[in-house]
Each structure stands twice: as C-alpha cells, then as structure tokens.
Amino acid sequence: MDSHENDKPARRPTLSQVARIAGVSEITASRALRNGSVVAKATRARVEKAARALNYVPNRLAGTLAGGASRQVGVILPSLSNIVFADVLKGLEARLEDDGYHPILGISHYDPKREEQLLRDLLMWRPAGLVLAPAQMTEATRSLLGAADMPIVEVMDIDRPVTDMAVGFSHHTAGRAMAHFLVGRGYRKFAYLGHDISTDFRALARLDGFREGLAEIGVALSETRIMQGPSSVLLGKQGIEALLRDASERPEAVFFSNDDMAVGAVFHCQGAGIANPDDLALAGFNGLSIGQALPTPLTTIASNREEIGFAAADSIVQKLRGLAPQSVRRIDFRLVPGATA
Amino acid sequence: MDSHENDKPARRPTLSQVARIAGVSEITASRALRNGSVVAKATRARVEKAARALNYVPNRLAGTLAGGASRQVGVILPSLSNIVFADVLKGLEARLEDDGYHPILGISHYDPKREEQLLRDLLMWRPAGLVLAPAQMTEATRSLLGAADMPIVEVMDIDRPVTDMAVGFSHHTAGRAMAHFLVGRGYRKFAYLGHDISTDFRALARLDGFREGLAEIGVALSETRIMQGPSSVLLGKQGIEALLRDASERPEAVFFSNDDMAVGAVFHCQGAGIANPDDLALAGFNGLSIGQALPTPLTTIASNREEIGFAAADSIVQKLRGLAPQSVRRIDFRLVPGATA
C-alpha cells in the first residue's frame, strides 16, 4: 500500500519536532545540523541524536527559500544520444557532488525554443548556478541569462562571446588543426562527411576551420557531404559508401564530423577491401575509446569532455565560494595521429 | 561585473509585484498564472501581461513548499561511463519533460554507501518521485525508500523484490537465453569474459543465468575470466587475448559481460586472423549500435534502455496523476542473432 495515496497527515518530521525532542529552540537545532555555525558540542550531539531518532530529512526547499544557498545547478545539454555529452555530464556531476551540489537536467535536442523553455523551467528552481552547452540561443534565452543572478558556464566551445564564463576549446581551431595535419601527411584531395549540421553548430565550426586550414595551403575541399539524421556508426558507413560511389574522383582523405561516423567508414573499408590509409585516409573527431581500440586506431582529435564538465562545475563552485575563476577556461583538444591517416 | 557578487537587493520580481501591477490580489495572480484554476478571462490576460512586463519567473521552491507538487524527480544511476545509462536517462528525461518534470541526478559509481548518501541528498529536495538503478542497497537505503512518501521506480532489472515499482527485464533470463541460443547453434565449449563484476550485479545475474542455461543442457562453463576495472572495448581486446593465450584448450564460444567487451574481442580477432564465428564465436550483451555496424554484426542481446527509462518516467507520472500503473513493467530484451556466433 502506498502511503502517498492516502490523505492522512503522515508528514515528514520537521526541524521543530527535532528541536522539541532535543530540548532546544528551532534555530539552535538548525544551527546544530548545519556544520559551521557555533553550537555547544553537547547541544549539537543532542540535536543530532534527536534527528537520527526521528529519521529527520531536512527540507531544502524551505531552507533555500528562507535564505540558504540552493545547491542545485541547472544543466542544459543538447543531446544524450552519444557518449560525448554523457561524458560532460559525468564530469559535471562528479565535481558538483564533491561540494554537495546536484544537477537538474534538461535536454534541448538542439532546439533553441526548447532550450529557452528548459531554461525558464530550471530558473524556477532558483538554482545556484547554470551550465549549458548552447545550441543557438534565442533572444529570450540570452535575456534570461543576462538577468539571471548566478554563475553561468557555457561549455564545449569558446568561439563565441561569453555571457559569464566558458569552458572548452575552439572547434574552429580544431578543424583547422586537422587540415594542417592531413596536409602535412601529404594528402591533397579532401572530402568532408558529416551528419545533419544545421543544428550542431560546433560540427559546423569544425568544418569551417577545416576549410580555412586547407585554404591556407591553397587546397580546396573537393566534396562536402551531409547525411540526414543524427550521427551514428551506421550513418558513417552508409555515407562513405555513397560518397565513394558517387565521386567522380576518389578523395585521398576524408574528415568526418565525429568518430562515430569515421568508425562506420572504417568498418565499410574493412568490408570493401579498401586499405586505410593507403587507399583512403580517414580522420574523425572526439577521440572516443572505440576508435582507439580499432585494429587500425583512428586518426582523430581527442576532446577532454569529462574534464570540461569537471572544470565547468569547478568554475561554478569557485564563484559560489566567492573566488573569481577565469572567465574562459581552455581545456584544449589533442590531435591523435592514429593509423588511418 | 557579476551582479550576484554585489550585495544590493536586486531580487527577482515576485508574484505580489505582478499582482499589484495587474490590480488583483496575490492569490488571484497565482491562479491566473497556473492554468486550470478558474479566473475571468480578462483578469488572466491582465495578470499575464503584468508577468511578462516584469519578466516574472515563478519561484517553485516557494510554490512547492506552500503545497504545490514538486515537479522534480530524483534519479540515481550507477554510472555514466558507457552509453547504457545515458540511454536510460535520455528516455527518462524525455518522458518527464512531457509533463513538466525535471530529473535531479546522482551517480553512485556502483557504491552502495554513495547511493545512500545521494538518496539522502535528493530526498531533501522533496522530489515528486524517485527513479533508481540500484547497485546493492544498504539497509539505510531500503529504509529511506520505505519511508519515502512518493512513487519509486527501480529500473533495469526485475529480478529482485520491488519497493514500489520496477521497469526492466530479467538479466538472469537474458543470460539463460543466450546459453540456449549458443547451444542451439551447436557450440559446446564455453567461456565467459567479463569486467569487474563484484559491483555490477546485473552482469553477475546474466552470468548466473548463462551458467544455468548451459547446465540445463548438461554443459559446463569451461572458463570464467574477470578483468579488473570498468568494461571497455580495450579491456575486451586485452581480455580475449589473455584468455586465448592461457587457455589449455580454446573455447568454441565466448559470452561477454557486454557489447563493449565483445567488440574489443572482435577487433582482436580481426587483427589476429581469427575468423568469427568459425574459429571462435562471440556474443555480447546490450545491442549497441556499434556492434551492429561491424562488418560482422555482433550476436548479442538487445536491451531497450531508452524505452526502459521512458516507461519508468511514465509510471511515475501516471501514479502522480492518481492512476495505478502496473507495479512491474517488463520491457523485454531481444536476442539479436548476428554474424559472430
């Protein structure tokens, strides 16, 4: 029988009950249970005993409303479909938990309108801070953030103007770095294969950077192919197959929007008897472990996603403690020369 | 300059300010902004206009404290290191958001003590419901759950006695099903290769079921190898290598604790020139897309993780609406005969 279905009182024990049993005033009980405040040792022990006896669980809604700090941090991410943002979230959670904070989560699905609604919703909980990996902010989103009286970190990229703080790296620079690397390896005919990029503007930034990097050497990107739908191994497999089928002239190297896509291509090549990198060079982005465990480890750019999450949470926590963390923290990417390019 | 650092008032607009501007009482403004309550059309319009003008953001802490329902759901998962629980979380979030709920997240890292602490923390926020994928609950955890006056769903497996509700499938049965399948394929010499199983009791349940399934046909598991550390593609690669090196007699088929490990084995076989399944059959668990995209799709058991999350959230929401969802919802696994066994 579920007690939440019957309408009897049966409320949870309150601080005032704890105080009564301990024989002190409410406020003293409050101080005793929060560490930091001055309370006589014996009193604190009595209050703690009473709390234990009652199975007292403090009500943070009341505590926060009455003036305490919130200890919740709003987190808005665009997706949980691949491991990338799960990694970020993992890092965030780890650092937040260290200081007793908890993330309230929202997933925007790369939809600015949804992001705005989520922000509105999360703000209602008066969180202590906010972490977002913004898609493409609406005006309202920007204005809500501007009016929000709390530390805010934008994670993943540091290419755009920052509201309060940012943690990540430049995706544009990352794309450029890969262009330079591949050119350095001697390749001259390039293709790009990505997933639906209209929503994922960080992937777009990498493509831009890649183009720019090539242009600096006087090379042009011969083909850009965008697949419909979210990125996946299968999509990469299908994509490379189509690309090779349709291409009038086979590219020497292909840069993918991410590792998932690139791994799919590796699988296709294995099946089709195409040697990497000799027949075709492949490069991904993210540095997923799956790519590194391949018989031919994937050439890619590793992003320290968990560390980004960790640093973002750390910036929030620091600021809440009154410190002044850097406004922009760079957690840089690392080019991983594998065996596929 | 961050306004949260200066001590000036600058509080957010409150309902009472909205009410004053709209020329109504506080409670009428409250009713106007929540839909459902009876308020004259014109009045509602006036209040909404005032709220917009002030950029009013309701304070749900106050609202919930005063008697409203919480609209936060506590979620405790054991890990975010692989895509499995990220998928569950994705499903959870999607369903919760449909009804305006938001997950507050905690990661237990398969540590019962940590799980208990997280539960304690989340309970302080007086969530409307609770979702957990329990590791190994402590007595205190069980007692906290018993006293918690809200819908609770345990997700992933339905093998154990349930506190309130459960959504998932039997991992024991899944292991058994794979045993039957592999025996049916004609294999008779079996090995199991897993990651550190002491903490992951669902993997342990699959192993038990696998053993039992074999025993039913009169076959024994010839070798069980447990690798240290969390599961990963690399760990599977190293594991299969070691297993084959040390084995006095090569097994005909290997069952892995999950797809990550199995994919690692596939990679090792590719590199070592071992044909799957003829030289060695491999079977995983989870049905990750990466396994299905392999040149030789992995034989595995697909778990509908996102659907589990979705159904779990749905059960919570239903119960909060006064409905009575089934206490145990089975979201069954599906054996996926691939090309590796």
Place this chain on the structure above:
DNA sequence: ACTATTTGTGATAGCGCTGTCAACTTTTAT
C-alpha cells in the same frame, strides 16, 4: 574585582507562494 570579549541560545520576522474558506457578483432555474 570589574569591564570587555567571546560563546551559546532564543524570539521574531520573514522567504514567496498556495490551500482553505468566505464573500461577493452574475447567471440560471422556477
């Protein structure tokens, strides 16, 4: 010894909102 601190505790007043009950106004039924 007597004041100046420090330490420990409490009374009071909210935080911003919603439940409850009561009151008033308009509509509908007879």
Place this chain on the structure above:
DNA sequence: ATAAAAGTTGACAGCGCTATCACAAATAGT
C-alpha cells in the same frame, strides 16, 4: 421576481526553514 447555482475574487494562515538582532552566560583582560 426570487431562490439556487455558478463564476469570480480576496483575506488569512501557514508550508519549514534561516537571517538578524538581542540577550544571557562563560571567559579573558587588566
């Protein structure tokens, strides 16, 4: 027209906690 029902609004109290100020008791200073 008049009672009953429906529609609309407000006064009040209180959710469970903490900030603030005030005061008593214990300790230190000279």
